[in-house]
Each structure stands twice: as structure tokens, then as C-alpha cells.
Amino acid sequence: MTKSDLIKRLAEANPHLTLRDVERIVATVFDEIAAALARGDRVELRGFGAFSVRERAARTGRNPRTGEEVAVPDKVVPHFKTGKDLRERLNAHS
Amino acid sequence: MTERTITRADLAEAVYQEVGLSRSESATLVDSLLDQIADSLLSDGAVKISAFGSFVVRWKGERVGRNPKTGEEVPIAPRRVLVFRASQVLKDRLNAAHESEAAS
Numbered sequence: 001m002t003k004s005d006l007i008k009r010l011a012e013a014n015p016h017l018t019l020r021d022v023e024r025i026v027a028t029v030f031d032e033i034a035a036a037l038a039r040g041d042r043v044e045l046r047g048f049g050a051f052s053v054r055e056r057a058a059r060t061g062r063n064p065r066t067g068e069e070v071a072v073p074d075k076v077v078p079h080f081k082t083g084k085d086l087r088e089r090l091n092a093h094s
Numbered sequence: 095m096t097e098r099t100i101t102r103a104d105l106a107e108a109v110y111q112e113v114g115l116s117r118s119e120s121a122t123l124v125d126s127l128l129d130q131i132a133d134s135l136l137s138d139g140a141v142k143i144s145a146f147g148s149f150v151v152r153w154k155g156e157r158v159g160r161n162p163k164t165g166e167e168v169p170i171a172p173r174r175v176l177v178f179r180a181s182q183v184l185k186d187r188l189n190a191a192h193e194s195e196a197a198s
Contacts, residue, residue, distance in 0.1 A: 001134040001141045009130050010123070017115075024113050025123050030146045032108040034184055036100040038191035043100040048128045049176070053188060076192045077185065078147070080178030086132055090151065090174040 037078055047085040054079045102128075135176060147180040 001009075003026065011022045033051060036043050043051040058074040082090075106121035115123070131141050131149065139151040152175050159170040 001131075001138060003143045003146075006127070006130055006134075006141070006143070010127060013126060013130075014123070021113055021115075025109050025115075025120075026127065028109050028112045029105050029124060029127055030143060032100070032105050034146065034187055036098075036104075037184075038188050039098075040191075040195075041098045041100055045102055045105075045128060048132060049178075051178075076188050078178075078180040078188060080149075080176075082176040086135075086176065089132070089136060090176060 040076075045083065047083050049083040049086060050081050052079050052081070053077070143181075145181055145183045147178055147184055150177050150179065151175070152177050 007019070007022050007026050010026065011017065011019050014022065017025075033043050037051055037053050040053055042053075053076050056075050056077055059072050061070050061072040062068065063070055102121070102124055105124045106117065109115065109120040109124060110117050113120070134141050135149055135151055140148065142148040154173055154175055156172045157170050159168050160166065161168055
């Protein structure tokens with residue numbers, strides 16, 4: 001499923017809303033999650049999962065082609081942990 | 095910077111502010127959006143949200159784990175796990191914010 005499929009399904013389930021409203025709802029949700037992570041906040045969606053930000057320390061990397069050393073600055077990476085309900089649903093009939 | 099935790103209620107509030115539906119309908123839509131993603135992962139195993147990231151279901155084979163406290167070997171059953179891969183757009187956005195915070 002892609003973002004446009006998601007919009008289509010939500011629009012079908014909510015015929016009283018315009019497609020434009022559904023597009024704005026979907027955009028708002030993902031933008032709000034991204035904005036929270038950019039602030040360094042954690043996003044906890046019970047039953048679904050939690051997004052958080054993890055820090056990676058600066059390190060000295062190496063250009064694999066030339067062998068030259070390059071300084072890699074510290075950075076942050078988003079992380080997702082699957083929620084308990086979803087994890088259990090994934091393994092419900094195994 | 096104090097770290098907050100954003101919840102479903104905060105996402106519903108944002109939808110309420112942005113789209114102008116009622117608060118209760120905004121909350122219902124946030125829930126059904128997450129349900130659609132979960133259902134799709136269970137049926138097709140992949141959901142791709144452009145400019146955000148993709149969720150993929152992966153299969154993990156059985157392996158032998160170890161109880162870290164007792165050192166005892168325990169089998170870990172094969173299972174399905176969900177993996178999130180952030181898009182480059184999201185990674186860049188977080189690092190741009192991280193850098194401007196470090197500079198200030």
C-alpha cells in the first residue's frame with residue numbers, strides 16, 4: 001500500500017468527506033509525527049508502535065574507493081518500535 | 095529542550111486544528127488511518143508512505159538466544175517482525191533540525 005492507496009481507502013470509508021479533506025488529514029498526521037521527531041520528541045501510538053530519535057556519535061569514516069579519512073559529524077536517526085498489539089497480531093496464526 | 099511524548103490525542107488535535115472536523119471525528123480518523131496501515135501490513139506485508147518512510151514485514155527464522163541473567167540457552171521461535179525504514183526526506187529533516195539546534 002502507498003500513501004495514495006491509504007488516502008483512497010480512507011475516502012471510501014468516509015464518503016461524507018471530500019478527497020481533499022482526506023489528503024489533508026493524512027498529510028497532517030505524518031507531518032505532525034515528523035515535526036515531533038524533529039523537535040526530539042517521542043511519538044507513542046498505543047497498539048501501533050512508537051517513533052523515537054536516536055543519536056549517533058561523530059566518527060571518522062573512510063572513503064571506500066580512495067581510503068581517504070573523512071569526518072562524519074554526529075547525527076540523529078529515527079527509530080520505530082512495533083507496539084505490543086501489532087506485534088501479537090503479526091504472529092497470531094504461526 | 096524538554097522531551098515530550100506525542101500521542102494519538104495530539105495527532106487528533108492537529109487534524110482538528112488543520113482540517114476543521116469535530117474533535118471526536120478527528121480522533122476516529124487518526125485511529126482508522128493507523129488501523130488501515132496495520133491491516134495492510136498484515137495482508138500485504140508492506141506500506142510505503144512517500145516523504146516519510148516504509149513499513150515492511152520481515153520473517154525471522156528460529157535461533158538460539160540466551161537468558162542474559164542466567165546464561166541459559168533458550169530457543170527463540172521463528173516470527174514475523176515489522177521494520178520501519180525512514181525515507182531520506184525524513185532523515186534530512188531530523189538532521190537539519192538537529193544541526194540548527196546544535197548551532198544555537
